[in-house]
Amino acid sequence: MTNKISRRNFLKGSAYGLGALTLGAPAIHVRAQEPVIRCGVVTSLSGENRFGGNLTRRGYDLWAEEINKLGGVEINGDRYRVEMFYGDAQSRPASGADAAERLIIRDEVSILFGPYTSGVTLAVQPICAKYGVPMISGSAESPNVWLEKPRFNFGMIPAVDHTAGSSIGVIAEATGAASVGVVGVDEPFSKETAEGFRNGVNDTGLELTRFELFPANADLTPVVSNLKADNPDLVAVGGHEEVLINFINTAKSLDFRPKAILMHYGVTAAAFADQLGADANGVLGISVWTPNLPYRDDLFGTASDYDELSLARWGSHPDYTEAACSASGLVLQDAARRLGKPPVWDRQARLELVEALEETDIETFYGPVAFEREGNHYHNNIQPVPVVIQITEGRVVPVAPSDAAQTELVYPLPAFS
Amino acid sequence: MDVLLQALLNGILIGGILICLTVGFQLTFGVLHVIDFAVGGWVMLGGYAAYWASRLLGVDPFISVFFVFVLFAGVGCALGPLIYHVRTSRYARPDLMALAFTFGIFIMMRGGALWLWSFDSRSVDSVLSGASLSIGPVTVPLLRLSAFGMALLLGLGLFVLLYRTRFGMAVRAVAQNRDHAGLMGVDVKRVSAYVYGIYTGITASAGVLLATIYSVNPEVGVRYTLFAFFVAVLAGLGSVGGVLVAGLVLGLVESLVGTYVGTRYSLLVVFATLYLVLLISPKGILQRGI
Numbered sequence: 001m002t003n004k005i006s007r008r009n010f011l012k013g014s015a016y017g018l019g020a021l022t023l024g025a026p027a028i029h030v031r032a033q034e035p036v037i038r039c040g041v042v043t044s045l046s047g048e049n050r051f052g053g054n055l056t057r058r059g060y061d062l063w064a065e066e067i068n069k070l071g072g073v074e075i076n077g078d079r080y081r082v083e084m085f086y087g088d089a090q091s092r093p094a095s096g097a098d099a100a101e102r103l104i105i106r107d108e109v110s111i112l113f114g115p116y117t118s119g120v121t122l123a124v125q126p127i128c129a130k131y132g133v134p135m136i137s138g139s140a141e142s143p144n145v146w147l148e149k150p151r152f153n154f155g156m157i158p159a160v161d162h163t164a165g166s167s168i169g170v171i172a173e174a175t176g177a178a179s180v181g182v183v184g185v186d187e188p189f190s191k192e193t194a195e196g197f198r199n200g201v202n203d204t205g206l207e208l209t210r211f212e213l214f215p216a217n218a219d220l221t222p223v224v225s226n227l228k229a230d231n232p233d234l235v236a237v238g239g240h241e242e243v244l245i246n247f248i249n250t251a252k253s254l255d256f257r258p259k260a261i262l263m264h265y266g267v268t269a270a271a272f273a274d275q276l277g278a279d280a281n282g283v284l285g286i287s288v289w290t291p292n293l294p295y296r297d298d299l300f301g302t303a304s305d306y307d308e309l310s311l312a313r314w315g316s317h318p319d320y321t322e323a324a325c326s327a328s329g330l331v332l333q334d335a336a337r338r339l340g341k342p343p344v345w346d347r348q349a350r351l352e353l354v355e356a357l358e359e360t361d362i363e364t365f366y367g368p369v370a371f372e373r374e375g376n377h378y379h380n381n382i383q384p385v386p387v388v389i390q391i392t393e394g395r396v397v398p399v400a401p402s403d404a405a406q407t408e409l410v411y412p413l414p415a416f417s
Numbered sequence: 418m419d420v421l422l423q424a425l426l427n428g429i430l431i432g433g434i435l436i437c438l439t440v441g442f443q444l445t446f447g448v449l450h451v452i453d454f455a456v457g458g459w460v461m462l463g464g465y466a467a468y469w470a471s472r473l474l475g476v477d478p479f480i481s482v483f484f485v486f487v488l489f490a491g492v493g494c495a496l497g498p499l500i501y502h503v504r505t506s507r508y509a510r511p512d513l514m515a516l517a518f519t520f521g522i523f524i525m526m527r528g529g530a531l532w533l534w535s536f537d538s539r540s541v542d543s544v545l546s547g548a549s550l551s552i553g554p555v556t557v558p559l560l561r562l563s564a565f566g567m568a569l570l571l572g573l574g575l576f577v578l579l580y581r582t583r584f585g586m587a588v589r590a591v592a593q594n595r596d597h598a599g600l601m602g603v604d605v606k607r608v609s610a611y612v613y614g615i616y617t618g619i620t621a622s623a624g625v626l627l628a629t630i631y632s633v634n635p636e637v638g639v640r641y642t643l644f645a646f647f648v649a650v651l652a653g654l655g656s657v658g659g660v661l662v663a664g665l666v667l668g669l670v671e672s673l674v675g676t677y678v679g680t681r682y683s684l685l686v687v688f689a690t691l692y693l694v695l696l697i698s699p700k701g702i703l704q705r706g707i
Contacts, residue, residue: 048636050536186681214680217640219434221427221561222675222683228556229420242538245632249540252547253558253630275540275632279547416547 036083037073037336037343039064040103040112042124043139047091048216051241052116052321055269056139058314059325060084060113065313066299073333075342082329089115093123100127109133110345111353113328114153116321118142118189121153128152132347134354136332138325141265142189146372146380154331154357154371155380156324157288160189162377163386164196164264167286168236169204170388174400175411177233177260179207183223184238186213193238193264207232216243220250228256233412241266248279252416259412260284262388270316273394280391282413288384289320289366290398292406297330300365317396320366327366334362419554424676425669426555432668433565434630437623438641439648439660440571441616447592447655448612449497450512451504454519456645457638458526459617463489463624464633465530468539478543479563482625486618493617496522497610505595523638530635538634546629564626571619572661578615579657588612592655647687651694653701663702666690 041060044053064082071079085107087099096115103109104127112128114137115121121140125148128135135153137145143159171177180201184194191213201208209230214223216239224247227235235258237247244263251257260282266272267285291307300306306326310318318326335356341349358379361370368383388400390409399409442456463485470481504515543560550557579585590598591608599605624633627641648667652659670690675683698704 046531046635050531050636051538051634054536212680214675215684217643218675218680218683219427219431219671221431221558222424222672223680225420225423225427226676229423242632242634245538245540249546249631253549253560254556255549255551271537275538277540277542 034080035343036081037111037332038083038085038107038109039332040085040087040100040107040109042087042089042096042100042103042112042120043115044091044096044117044120045086045088047089049091049117049240051269051271052139052266053089053091055319055322056113056116056325057086058310059138059318059322060329062310062313062322063299063326063329066309067329067333070299073336075336076340078342080343085109089117089120089124091117091120093119096120097123097127100124101131104131104133108344110343110350111135111332113325114138114140114155116140118145119187121145122148125150125153132350134350134357136328136357138328139321142192143376144188144192146377149378151379152354153379154360156328156331156366156369157320158382158384158386159377159380160193160264161196161199162382163286163288164193164238165200165203167262167264167386167388168197168200168206168234170400171234171260171262171284171409172204172206174388174402174409175234175260177206177411179209179230179232180234180236181210181227181230181232181258182208182236182238183210183212183214183227185216185240185243187216189265190238190240190243194236197236197238197262201236220246221254223247224250224254224256227258228254232258234258234260234262236262238264239266241269241272244272245275248276248283252279255416257413257415261413262286265321267391268319268389268396269321270319273391273396274316277394278417281393282410283391284399284409285389285391285396286386287320287389287396287398288386289323290387290389290396291317292398293367295363295365295367297362297364299330299333300326303365306365319396323366327364327369330362330364330366331357331360331369334360420676422553422555424672426557427676428669428672429665430558430561430565430668431671432665433561433568434623434627434664435644435648435667436568436660436664437564437571437626438620439645439652439664440568440575440657441619441623442645443649443652443655443657443660444575444619445613445616446649447657448588449500449504449515449609451500451515451519452646452654453500453616454516454642455523455526456620457640457642458523459489459620460624460627460641461530461633461635461638462526463621464541464628464637465534465539466621467625467628468534468541468633471541471543478541478625478629479545482622485625486622489621490614490618492614494610494614496617497613498606500613501606501609523642527635527638534635536635538632539628540632541625541628543629560626560630564623564630567623567626568661568664572657575657584608584611647691651691651702653703653705656701656703656705659701659703659705666702 072081089096112135118140143161209232262284273280296302387404470476548559652663
């Protein structure tokens with residue numbers, strides 16, 4: 001036996017050494033960096049709600065990219081870069097809760113940006129409370145999220161009970177529609193949307209010809225056939241983009257075209273008009289943000305500037321969910337500035353951050369942001385005013401109320417092309 | 418009366434869609450004894466193939482359906498020997514291993530679709546999109562009618578293939594007893610591969626029509642897998658003839674309940690029907706299943 005190192009052992013040792021260096025280098029690099037603001041994003045990147053989930057990610061990412069271009073979030077005159085970590089909720093509440101816990105424990109995030117669906121948001125809220133991590137939800141619209149009075153969660157978009165009902169009255173006033181058929185998918189957000197529509201019908205004294213909920217997997221021919229037999233002036237549908245596309249396809253195949261069709265949510269997303277083409281024209285929707293609104297802020301500029309930036313970055317016009325998610329970052333920026341403590345934030349600092357978030361009162365390109373401090377919309381930003389939009393030549397155009405309208409509402413709708 | 422007629426027609430046409438989905442699945446179960454979890458994946462990929470053909474090449478789905486059949490039949494023939502290998506392996510529980518194997522294929526399909534076509538739902542236009550025929554008070558959507566026509570053609574075609582050709586005789590022999598069929602000179606492995614190819618071709622072709630009727634996205638596969646499984650169980654696992662009856666029964670149940678009781682309860686009644694049939698006739702609605 002000799003003490004010489006054989007060629008094989010030398011090569012083996014070199015390979016191990018190189019491997020260790022390669023794996024270890026990022027850690028060395030991270031440690032050498034300035035403190036950063038570690039933000040977690042829990043959203044549905046796969047599963048049934050992957051469409052909206054990815055829209056939320058786009059919104060959050062765009063803010064992170066833009067603020068990092070300036071060097072990061074300014075706190076006490078210093079700038080701290082933002083680092084984003086992602087957790088896929090897989091469109092399931094339980095997976096969302098797991099992902100949030102992973103982000104908090106493993107990735108040590110100081111703040112979460114909230115999920116796309118209200119169901120996942122409801123599951124993530126207790127995790128935020130357990131670890132004392134604030135969350136800004138750029139998407140959740142179910143009123144049930146805020147009924148629980150979540151201490152750590154803040155919602156950017158007004159709850160659907162605030163928007164859906166009032167839109168029925170606005171449309172009835174603009175069109176003279178007298179009867180309404182309301183249908184919706186039997187899942188939390190869509191059901192509450194349909195119920196909001198129904199309440200709006202009752203409040204405005206219109207005739208409700210039908211209120212029906214259906215499973216997300218159902219074939220829509222029975223639903224559309226029933227609506228066709230009732231023949232209401234306005235059909236209001238609560239659902240997400242896939243159901244809305246299927247609804248239009250089924251209505252067209254059964255030769256059913258009511259005088260007006262109102263949908264929420266998904267109709268304002270560019271993919272809706274892209275996929276349906278001319279058949280999307282005339283469909284009404286509700287939006288709390290459009291690019292022509294007169295709001296602005298220092299990071300994104302005007303609503304129109306944001307629209308152009310998002311189009312250039314992602315290749316499609318943003319809808320209000322993307323806008324609200326980007327504005328979530330502006331809310332964090334503002335709260336962090338007022339907190340005045342550099343990252344990393346411990347539990348006590350995070351509790352102070354929650355208090356700072358509660359005192360938010362800013363204007364952004366998305367509109368005014370201030371969270372309710374009491375009542376059924378606790379921590380929900382109900383400042384934005386909903387407008388009724390109509391798909392016109394593939395574009396989302398505000399049509400009501402009259403002070404926000406850019407063009408006249410098309411009523412009754414012409415037959416399908 | 419008008420509503421009843423429309424509901425009956427809707428039910429029959431929904432049945433046609435369910436038959437298209439399931440008929441190949443049944444055939445492959447009968448021959449390979451594999452519960453193919455990837456059935457919804459093949460439907461989804463067929464839909465995306467039609468989407469690409471339509472968007473990139475301007476080919477109508479009613480033309481691309483033939484190319485899709487050939488393409489996916491080829492893929493199925495290539496994959497068939499692998500499935501056969503897993504199903505006939507000497508390791509413990511090859512039936513479960515095959516189920517897990519097809520589940521893995523399905524997961525890869527779903528992930529691949531998400532990567533290739535992103536998260537958007539894609540709508541596929543055809544010359545028959547939105548076209549309908551009015552017969553008195555009843556509106557007949559032509560796309561759905563074509564799916565029903567395809568279901569009838571598939572049923573007839575499979576009947577001719579299985580009962581009027583030598584290949585069909587070999588398929589039936591393998592379905593009855595793989596070992597004995599092998600001893601009689603049937604190349605079991607090759608027949609199984611061909612059957613898997615026929616199944617993937619049929620199912621992907623059904624996907625073309627389904628994408629045209631509804632829309633396609635990376636998640637639709639799960640739904641179609643479930644529906645195919647329900648129809649197959651109601652028909653009796655492995656019974657191709659039973660699929661025709663089971664598909665129509667489920668379609669009619671879904672439509673009539675949706676129209677007269679409420680769509681909210683349609684799936685509940687569909688499951689209750691399935692439960693009752695399993696209780697009373699575990700071999701399926703025609704008592705011909707395994």
